[in-house]
Amino acid sequence: MHAILPHRSPTSPWPTLRSRTSQGLGPLRLAIAALALVIVLSGLVLASPAGAQSADDQTSSGAPAGNDESTSGAPPATAGPTVRDIVFPVVGKVSFSDTFGACRSGCSRTHKGVDIFGAKLAPLVAAADGTIVSVRRSSLTRAGNMVTIKDDEGWFYLYLHVNNDSPGTDDGANPQGWILPARLRVGDRVKAGDVIGYLGDSGNAETTPAHLHFEIHQPGVGVINPTPSVKAAQDAARVRPVASLASTPDGRAKHARTVSSWYRMLLKREPTQKELFAWTDRFAVGLGDENDLIADITMAPQRRNATGTVLRTFQVVLNRRPTGAEIKQWQARYQAGDRTEAIAAGVLGSDDWKAKGSLDDGQFVDLIYRNARGKAPSASVRRYWLDQLAGGRTRASMVANFADSFGVKDATWHELQVMLGYYAALDRWPTDADVTKWRRYLDDGGLLPDVVAVIRGS
Numbered sequence: 001m002h003a004i005l006p007h008r009s010p011t012s013p014w015p016t017l018r019s020r021t022s023q024g025l026g027p028l029r030l031a032i033a034a035l036a037l038v039i040v041l042s043g044l045v046l047a048s049p050a051g052a053q054s055a056d057d058q059t060s061s062g063a064p065a066g067n068d069e070s071t072s073g074a075p076p077a078t079a080g081p082t083v084r085d086i087v088f089p090v091v092g093k094v095s096f097s098d099t100f101g102a103c104r105s106g107c108s109r110t111h112k113g114v115d116i117f118g119a120k121l122a123p124l125v126a127a128a129d130g131t132i133v134s135v136r137r138s139s140l141t142r143a144g145n146m147v148t149i150k151d152d153e154g155w156f157y158l159y160l161h162v163n164n165d166s167p168g169t170d171d172g173a174n175p176q177g178w179i180l181p182a183r184l185r186v187g188d189r190v191k192a193g194d195v196i197g198y199l200g201d202s203g204n205a206e207t208t209p210a211h212l213h214f215e216i217h218q219p220g221v222g223v224i225n226p227t228p229s230v231k232a233a234q235d236a237a238r239v240r241p242v243a244s245l246a247s248t249p250d251g252r253a254k255h256a257r258t259v260s261s262w263y264r265m266l267l268k269r270e271p272t273q274k275e276l277f278a279w280t281d282r283f284a285v286g287l288g289d290e291n292d293l294i295a296d297i298t299m300a301p302q303r304r305n306a307t308g309t310v311l312r313t314f315q316v317v318l319n320r321r322p323t324g325a326e327i328k329q330w331q332a333r334y335q336a337g338d339r340t341e342a343i344a345a346g347v348l349g350s351d352d353w354k355a356k357g358s359l360d361d362g363q364f365v366d367l368i369y370r371n372a373r374g375k376a377p378s379a380s381v382r383r384y385w386l387d388q389l390a391g392g393r394t395r396a397s398m399v400a401n402f403a404d405s406f407g408v409k410d411a412t413w414h415e416l417q418v419m420l421g422y423y424a425a426l427d428r429w430p431t432d433a434d435v436t437k438w439r440r441y442l443d444d445g446g447l448l449p450d451v452v453a454v455i456r457g458s
């Protein structure tokens, strides 16, 4: 077993929750929010190259799937106007209307939540005391990044479209530290009002104004219209005040030097005003520390794309990690504009590769496929690649196809996190033993900021 570092859960003042049934709500306003329901999947893939982030998905059994993912044409359960006494799930200025049951995707499915529009990166808070039962840190689905809480009476609260952008941008970089605060993960207890995420536009909300798609699932009933519950929370002022989560200029100033120095060191630039504000504010209110910042910006696309490309190309061609010298050499080529295929061509010209002797196309396809997928290709896949090569496709192009694939990104994601975490924190690459140890830790649901904390303390 691996050590699990404790998650800080501040106490909160919210009362024990219960549910009641109200006397109807008047006519539902089916004002359909301007949701573009086409998943621009190719755009998302480009914007979030770490398809590998699915490796960080954490789910425990029994958690319902987010219904923005549903393709069922069945109408939602109509359990009447049940009102659950919750804490309002978003902090700050918001707007929402009742669109529960409205058509989506040409009525092939219906809307099963309430869309709460608010400021990008507005804190999302736990609607009830409970346990985090699932976390998805991947934008590559309709629901996007997502958090689910189960309360002690078995009700589920689902938070969809959780943020996937760097502060002050719409870059889709999926910065891990701005999806959830600190190190929240599956199994953690939360109290109503605790911050459990940041409002954003991930998934199919990418082209809409930022909003939280919030669902409530009632035990024995299933999804219910959450609008009456969020309305009641707002009316009863069960809302976490903005002031409770905002620092003062003095509070932020204390952390400005720390934040700026890590940006200079890791990204070779000053933080933008929005980045500086966002991080210093979080530090000041206790929702993050230096290790979160390091973990976050060492995995920024600017850093991870170059190292990740080299790592994956070496994996596919040579079935090993590049050495520090090799990373440096090929990163320089990446910075100069080379991409995967050019780097693959270079590695295929290396002495290490030449030492394998000359391989015919069949041997080449078998080797590359095994390095990328861990098994032999099927007869039809093998045939496909042999035809491609016979038709003039280069070997480097075949390597690039695998090195840039979701499967290889996924398989090397935690390795990349360990490598970049070490390089950021200790200014050296990890040893094989380091990689083995921490990769297993991350595979088991550990989080990079915790790795950074331990190696910086070591």
Ligand SMILES: [Zn+2]
Residues within 6 Å of the ligand: 068, 111, 113, 114, 115, 212, 213, 214
């Ligand atoms: Zn929605």
